[in-house]
Amino acid sequence: MQTVTLFALCLRVLIALLTRTFFSADAYFQSLEVAHRAVYGFGHLTWEWRTARPIRNILYPALNIPVYWLLKILKLDHTSLLISGPKVLHGILAAGTDIWLPDLTRKVLGERYVQNAVFLSFTSFFHALSLSRSNSNSLETTLTTIALSYYPWDSAIAGVRKCLALAALTCVMRPTNAVLWVYAMGALLWHLRRRVRDLLSVIVDAATVGLTTVMLIFLLDSAYYGQPTFTPLNFFLTNLSSVSLFYGTSPWHYYLSQGFPLLCTTCLPFVLHGAWLVLGPSGTPPSRLMLGLIVWTVGIYSLAGHKEWRFLHPLLPLLHILASKSLTDAFAPAPSDSTRSPIRLPRIRTPYLGFLLLTVPASIYVAMFHARAPISVMYYLRDIPAIELDTVGFLMPCHSTPWQAYLHQVELADNGRLWALGCEPPLHKQNISEYQSQADIFYNSPVAYLKERFPAEVDVTFPPSPFPSCVPGEAPDDRWRHEWPRYLVMFGALLDEEGVREAIEGKGYAEVWIGTDGWEGDARRRGGVRVWKY
Helix, strand or coil: CHHHHHHHHHHHHHHHHHCCCCCCCHHHHHHHHHHHHHHHCCCCCCHHHHCCCCCCCCHHHHCCHHHHHHHHHCCCCCCCHHHHHHHHHHHHHHHHHHHHHHHHHHHHCCHHHHHHHHHHHHCCHHHHHHHCCCCHHHHHHHHHHHHHHCCCCCCCHHHHHHHHHHHHHHHHHCHHHHHHHHHHHHHHHHHCCCCHHHHHHHHHHHHHHHHHHHHHHHHHHHHHHCCCCCHHHHHHHHHHCCCHHHHCCCCCCHHHHHHHHHHHHHHHHHHHHHHHHHHCCCCCHHHHHHHHHHHHHHHHHCCCCCCCHHHHHHHHHHHHHHHHHHHHHCCCCCCCCCCCCCCCCCCCCHHHHHHHCCHHHHHHHHHHCCCCHHHHHHHHHHCCCCCCCCCEEEECCCCCCCCHHHHCCHHHCCCCCEEECCCCCCCCCCCCCCCCCHHHHHHHCHHHHHHHHCCCCCCCCCCCCCECCCCCCCCCCCCCECCCCCEEEEEHHHHCCCCHHHHHHHCCCEEEEEECCCCCCCHHHCCCEEEEEC
């Protein structure tokens, strides 16, 4: 266990520090940026935090506050530690998934399956892509794994209070995690139906933990927002509306046809075979309960219109356990020494081992090279002397890069000096089929937007833009007005739009930096990132 712990900490922190690519805007705008603003007094808050009915809880971003506060006290906030400090924190948190996976595997399948399960976790493509990032889904994955390791898979309720407390904390981080626990706790209560004393004990414990959590979250939310607020309720009410659909809809089979293949990658055949074995004679009640938990959660999540791969991340450790059953039962002899450390090479036939290890080069690519430019451009901008970096405009789909949590320029904190196109959702009951955000309107006709919303000439004093985007969370207002900034940042694809390059060059701008990217599915984000300077 100590070997696994040390290796997991080293691996996840190393991955976190080496990651220089963009995956999800929430890793910055729902985490780092919020904490940065809390400590330093400047940073961008999205509509989720500023709407009349806010849907985000401060607890997860607050994990970063001690790091930023310490850097501020030590006057190190203008060093690279501003970026690497939170990365180390989230790498440590990510390691919890690997550290508690052996305990969970032992309870569900047994000791002989631990080695392969840990190997699959360490070599997981999706863990490398997402687990060490500052996404709430990543901590949700760790907390879910820890909580399930205390879950009474054999109906012995000794550790149920720890499980309930961790489950409650997980639901605070991500309210949708409650779907998983509805099934898990429902199954437990059913198994305890003939043990009345144990049944009542679990119900009382669940009610106590639940009510305490609700009260604490209400107090925390109300203190942060300065008015009575309960964000989990706001989260569900908002996502039951058309707001979530504004960010994209996917077919019902999305998680089956795309989610599982991407999460599991090379271990997918073994996951499917492991599920088949669990349903057969070698399956045990705990393993069948785990399979039911996976099916239930995916089924409920599939009912939602808006789907993302990372929403399934908490299930990935369970999928690794299923794959370990396949690899151990069907494709490897039983280990001769059950006390072997799970950090040693797994007992997997060489062809299968080689196939599984194909995730390693893919993991290096997505962590260090794919979609690298949106991160690299912030390093480029932060190295520009503050006296020269007086105004910056981002002509990109919103939230395409990190913000002040990387840039950390108080000189740009004034409204209109650092701006990006907005993409506020239809919070005021607009028709979603007709609604268009500022970014949509810009991309419909970039040249017309530049002519109508920017002055005819560049003011070489580079004043702040009067109204570059809507105030997040407030009523829509399309009276956007810009001043030409000293620096313009955009994706290369924008320069391919008819007349855009000519319009920008005609104002006296020249390209000063190019960052290349890998493959990109969104046509607006292709062509790498470009910086133009007047």
